Amino acid sequence: MSVLTVGEAQIHRVEELRIPNTIAYFTEDEDLLAANRHWLAPHFLDENDSFDLVFQSWIFEADDRVVLVDPCTGNGKPHPVPFFDNLEVPFIERMSETGYRPEDIDLVVCSHLHHDHCGWNTQLRDGKWMPTFPNARYIMRRSEFERWGPQRDRHPVFDYNESVFERSVQPVVDAGLAELVSGSHRLTAGIVVEPAPGHTLGHQMLHLVSGGQHAFFTGDCFHHPIQLVEPAIPFGDAEDLEQAIAMRRKLVELSADNGALLIAAHLPAPYAVRARREGGDLHLAAAGTQEDLK
Numbered sequence: 001m002s003v004l005t006v007g008e009a010q011i012h013r014v015e016e017l018r019i020p021n022t023i024a025y026f027t028e029d030e031d032l033l034a035a036n037r038h039w040l041a042p043h044f045l046d047e048n049d050s051f052d053l054v055f056q057s058w059i060f061e062a063d064d065r066v067v068l069v070d071p072c073t074g075n076g077k078p079h080p081v082p083f084f085d086n087l088e089v090p091f092i093e094r095m096s097e098t099g100y101r102p103e104d105i106d107l108v109v110c111s112h113l114h115h116d117h118c119g120w121n122t123q124l125r126d127g128k129w130m131p132t133f134p135n136a137r138y139i140m141r142r143s144e145f146e147r148w149g150p151q152r153d154r155h156p157v158f159d160y161n162e163s164v165f166e167r168s169v170q171p172v173v174d175a176g177l178a179e180l181v182s183g184s185h186r187l188t189a190g191i192v193v194e195p196a197p198g199h200t201l202g203h204q205m206l207h208l209v210s211g212g213q214h215a216f217f218t219g220d221c222f223h224h225p226i227q228l229v230e231p232a233i234p235f236g237d238a239e240d241l242e243q244a245i246a247m248r249r250k251l252v253e254l255s256a257d258n259g260a261l262l263i264a265a266h267l268p269a270p271y272a273v274r275a276r277r278e279g280g281d282l283h284l285a286a287a288g289t290q291e292d293l294k
């Protein structure tokens with residue numbers, strides 16, 4: 001069952017993990033929370049000021065292509081954070097509930113190359129990391145690829161992403177399935193990947209237009225919607241905080257311009273946020289199915 005609709009496109013999700021989280025990790029500004037509770041509650045902020053940080057992939061069909069966005073952490077991959085270490089999650093089984101099998105996927109889009117956005121790129125088969133989606137083109141941003149790959153000597157390498165490139169990216173390249181893009185890159189009539197730097201320097205987002213409706217799959221541009229109200233609230237290590245702040249401001253404007261859904265990687269139900277202009281003011285609201293908005 002789909003969780004969001006964008007024109008003709010039904011957006012499905014496949015959950016890998018969820019981590020209960022508290023808003024205190026983002027802000028302890030009681031006035032700010034009070035002013036936004038009316039649209040954040042109950043899903044993005046419950047009565048205990050908590051919410052779930054969800055690790056999930058999005059799947060949709062548009063322009064005769066089946067697209068999977070942000071393939072989570074993957075199974076059997078060592079990670080210094082126990083929560084992600086050597087997962088054994090029935091992700092592919094859960095995916096089959098959406099009606100799609102790995103071989104049905106035409107395009108895999110990684111917003112960036114942190115472990116939780118490219119992990120299911122590969123699976124261990126006979127002791128080798130092999131592409132999970134054998135018929136897909138894997139769309140990655142060239143600058144992001146170089147930051148974690150061949151040219152990474154120029155950049156700090158973090159424990160949490162150690163060997164992610166070797167396990168989850170290089171095997172896709174070796175299989176001839178990687179497509180490195182730059183700038184604003186059109187994949188189909190209604191699907192464009194665009195630079196969305198900040199969280200990582202080579203972070204990208206996917207812009208879907210279907211039936212005159214718009215959505216942006218925004219990866220880790222923001223982790224909680226409160227960051228769209230106060231873009232300077234940090235979470236996770238933005239590689240460039242100034243760019244991350246500018247990007248969050250831009251997303252709110254983009255959404256207000258055409259009613260676009262902002263579908264972030266880690267949002268819980270109802271999974272999306274939408275902005276609108278009223279007079280000179282920008283207002284944000286949770287967006288999703290009636291069922292999920294209850």
Ligand SMILES: [Zn+2]
Nearest residue numbers: 114116220265
């Ligand atoms: Zn993430």
